[in-house]
Amino acid sequence: MNFYILLSFCVVCVSSRESRIDPLVLINQGLVRGLRSSDGSYSSFLGIPYALIDLNNPFGPSKPSPSFGLDVFNAYYGLVKCPQLIHGISYIGAEVLDCLRLNVYSPTIASSQNPVPVLVWIHGGDFGTGYAGEFIPERLVNEGIIVVTINYRLGPYGFMCLDIPSVPGNQGLKDQYDALLWIRNNIRSFGGNPHNITIAGQGAGASSALLHLFSSKDKVYSKVIAESGTPQTLSSFVEGDVDAAIKLALQLGFNTTETEEALRFLSQVSHELVTGAAVDLGLSLKPCREKSFSGINNFIETNPYSISNQTKVQNTPILIGRTNTEILHLSNVYGDDYFRSDPFYNKIKDNFNLDENQLTAASNIVKNFYIGGEPISMLLENVLENFESDIVYNHPLERTITQLLNENAGSVYAYVFSFVDNAQTHSTTNSDELKYLFHMLNNGVESNEQSQLISDRMVTMWANFVKFGNPTPETNQLLPVTWSPVIENTRPYLVIDSDIRLEYRINNDRMAFWDLFYITYGQYNKYLRKCNI
Numbered sequence: 254m255n256f257y258i259l260l261s262f263c264v265v266c267v268s269s270r271e272s273r274i275d276p277l278v279l280i281n282q283g284l285v286r287g288l289r290s291s292d293g294s295y296s297s298f299l300g301i302p303y304a305l306i307d308l309n310n311p312f313g314p315s316k317p318s319p320s321f322g323l324d325v326f327n328a329y330y331g332l333v334k335c336p337q338l339i340h341g342i343s344y345i346g347a348e349v350l351d352c353l354r355l356n357v358y359s360p361t362i363a364s365s366q367n368p369v370p371v372l373v374w375i376h377g378g379d380f381g382t383g384y385a386g387e388f389i390p391e392r393l394v395n396e397g398i399i400v401v402t403i404n405y406r407l408g409p410y411g412f413m414c415l416d417i418p419s420v421p422g423n424q425g426l427k428d429q430y431d432a433l434l435w436i437r438n439n440i441r442s443f444g445g446n447p448h449n450i451t452i453a454g455q456g457a458g459a460s461s462a463l464l465h466l467f468s469s470k471d472k473v474y475s476k477v478i479a480e481s482g483t484p485q486t487l488s489s490f491v492e493g494d495v496d497a498a499i500k501l502a503l504q505l506g507f508n509t510t511e512t513e514e515a516l517r518f519l520s521q522v523s524h525e526l527v528t529g530a531a532v533d534l535g536l537s538l539k540p541c542r543e544k545s546f547s548g549i550n551n552f553i554e555t556n557p558y559s560i561s562n563q564t565k566v567q568n569t570p571i572l573i574g575r576t577n578t579e580i581l582h583l584s585n586v587y588g589d590d591y592f593r594s595d596p597f598y599n600k601i602k603d604n605f606n607l608d609e610n611q612l613t614a615a616s617n618i619v620k621n622f623y624i625g626g627e628p629i630s631m632l633l634e635n636v637l638e639n640f641e642s643d644i645v646y647n648h649p650l651e652r653t654i655t656q657l658l659n660e661n662a663g664s665v666y667a668y669v670f671s672f673v674d675n676a677q678t679h680s681t682t683n684s685d686e687l688k689y690l691f692h693m694l695n696n697g698v699e700s701n702e703q704s705q706l707i708s709d710r711m712v713t714m715w716a717n718f719v720k721f722g723n724p725t726p727e728t729n730q731l732l733p734v735t736w737s738p739v740i741e742n743t744r745p746y747l748v749i750d751s752d753i754r755l756e757y758r759i760n761n762d763r764m765a766f767w768d769l770f771y772i773t774y775g776q777y778n779k780y781l782r783k784c785n786i
Contacts, residue, residue: 280439283321285328287357295394298357298443299331299386303403303435304428311350311520312410312498313419315431318353331356331386331402336524338381338408338532346386350410350524355403355432356385358394363444370449370719371440373474374402375429377456377482377684380489380539381408389692392708396716399445403432409501409531410524414493414541417512422493422543423552429461430470430552437473451719453478455684457539459573460489463653464540466569467560468552476722478572478715481579481683484540484557485649487604490780493541504530556780558652566660570722572715573654574668574746578638579646581682584631586641592631597623600644605777615774619644622766635679639763646683647760648767654739664738666724669759671750672707686749690715703751710753 276287276296287298304315332346333354363369372393376383385402393400405411411425437447452474454462459482466477467484484490494500495512502508502515505526509515519527531538543551553560583591598616601607607615623640624633657665670686673679688696689708710731714724724747725736734753737745744758758764771778 277325278442280442282318282326283323284325285321286325287328290391293361295358295360295391296443297331298328298359300333300354301326301328301357302351302353303355304353304431306350306353306406308350309520310419310516311524312413312516313424315353315424315428328357332384333386333404334384335404335407336410336528337383338528338538346384348524352384352404352406353428353431354385355401355435357440357443358390358400358402359443359445360394360397360399362397363399365441365444368441368444368446368449369398371399371401371436371445371447371451372478372715372719373433373436373450373452374400375405375452375454375458375461376402377454377458378407380412380425380457383407383457387694388687389694390690391692392712393690393716396712398716398719399440399443401432401436401440403429405429405432408528408538409497409519409536410527412538412540413497414491414495414543415498415512415516416495416544418546418549419513420498420516421546421549421551422541426461426464426468426540426552430465433465433473448475449720450474451476451478453480453715454482455480455687456482457489458482460484460486460540464553464557464560466565467562469554469562470550470552472565476570476572476718478718479653480573480686481575481646483573483649483653484560485652487645487649489539490557491537491539491541492779493543494536494538497536497538500534500536501527501530504534558778558780561656561660563660566657566662568661568663570663570718571657571665572668572718572724573650573657573665574670575646575650576681576683576685577669577671578642578680579683580641581638581678581680583634583637583641592629592634595620595629596637597640600641604644604779605774606779607774607777611774611777615770619770638680639760643760643763643767648764648771651764651767652771654744655741658739658741663722666718666736666747667739667745668736668747668749669756671748672704674701674704674707686711707749707751711749 275289278285285298287296289296302318305318306315333352334346334348335352336348374388385404388402390400405425405428413420414422440447452462459479462477463479464484498512498515502518505522507518542553542556580586597620601616602612623636670681673681689711717726718724725732728735736747745755746759748754748756
């Protein structure tokens, strides 16, 4: 049995001559030394390895992380990144193959005698970028919960879906599951309750959290939070490219027609070259439907619109939502050519298997609904932002909520984040809510009273959900509105703006249009095999 150990020692602070008492805990791998926050309110244990990548096949299953032996693991560095497909302007953190690490943030009040609820955060980044250390959860931890942020493999290392048992696909999702198993088996050592774990994420992380809920893997959590992402979000799921390894090898100068041979070559090449080749080729490396192999326990064996697991969904509380306009500033997202093309035709073509006559008819129906006979131009950017947000995020979210209700989920709490703190933009967009929940390394909250109120409200509601499965168990001055769970007839959403309020069937006309569109054309969706509107 693991015990929460506060074996303490003195560490001389660099910034002063005072001493600081830092925590030492015993986990299954051995002793881990963390850091106490400057105000003493919580401890952080950064960069703990939860699994080990097999360097002979860094694209396939991981191995258990070895014991620390007689050494103490100094959990001081939490900025390790898995190899990224896109390199931003930030030079913080190191990209390495040995990246299966997690960060544990535990409030001082947590102990084995007083175990607290746990929030596991799965970062977003379109399955190609992002890392655990980007999110500093001090505000949430100060609400009396443990927060764990996790890394998982990305791009070719996490999402090559090949026609061989050594790399069947979705290794990044399997990394996440390995992290969840590690947390269940070790979190008591940090004062966490292994029977009260919430998995949460944004974007790709939200899609991942719901894929865990729908998968056949054992359920090692009790609640789910999904922000701006579901398995039905367009572009979050692809048909596996079984020749991806061969294409990558050829791009790097190694010509072969054998997948295994290509993998052996790629395993010896630097990760910078492998990810660079994936970007140059434009490979779409995301969750996929895996081929079944004897002795291999797959994560996904069907398409995301058919994936279902009522046994796991039933009675599970869900907090799910989006921002007001998920896709904003279209020229920045898609480039200036967007307004010189027909985005309606292109979007339908990319996602539906239609012949030319059907495609023209379907895209004209959508175009007429949104812009009538107006020519496409930047003057219509706001309307086109609605179209892009609706087809990619908003209607998939509505379909997912319908699925959760049909499978008898516990209370489903839906929200729309609408608070704008920047006078230079007219709406909120994807991931805008995150800076109100976390201290973000590259994105901070405006220093004003209104922004602080939004942050206080969101942190309190999210923490309440982790603790109780209810974001507003009672009303008070901070939370004057009871957040009602979704019922099919009224579909209440909590609108998080300068105030908080309930609204019903948000964007109802647009969502009803897409309901009708899917009744007619849903059978032709590239990944949709059944459509229960």
